[in-house]
Amino acid sequence: MSLKVFLQKILKISFDALEEKEQQIFLDIACFFKGYELVEVEDILSAHFGVSVKYHIRVIVDKCLIKIDPFPQILKLHDLVEDMGKEIVRQESPQDAGERSRLWLHQDIIQVLEENKGSRKTQIIILNFPYYEKGVVDWDGKALEKMENLKTLIIRNAVFCESPKHLPNSLRVLEWWEYPS
Structure with missing residues (x-):
């Protein structure tokens, strides 16, 4: 097993601990919104999910799966975390x-x-x-x-x-x- 696969299995533990809506929001961010401004992502995902997603994004941040730069508020995530999210969708x-x-x-x-x-x-x-x-x-x-x-x-x-x-x-x-x- 490669180091990358091993690390992704470890990271997936944090993903699995999320509620279903938070998992879906995380997958959206991992697949599409890395490097986007937080306000734009909140607008798109609120329309997509029909609710405010701020709380769910905060939970994902607390689980250390994504990071938000303080100014301007840009969504960031490590390449391994991004790859894990994309692989979940690919599977x-x-x-x-x-x-x-x-x-x-x-x-x-x-x-x-x-x-x-x-x-x-x-x-x-x-x-x-x-x-x-x-x-x-x-x-x-x-x-x-x-x-x-x-x-x-x-x-x-x-x-x-x-x-x-x-x-x-x-x-x-x-x-x-x-x-x-």
């Missing part, structure tokens, strides 16, 4: 990204959208290509139909050949730069 469906609750890797997102492999398990998609690389998504616009529980969709720096034919009723946060209408 939901190791072979099929469309069956995962969270999608953050642009290769996975493009495959899911272009091949219509989304599912009702998908809750958050954040497609954020680097500024120097404009991503192209060649889809038919129907992939979001299967994502009945999609709550957050953020797309930055990507070009879509078609506009979506359907947006789920569950959607609470939508940020789409260069929306293809």
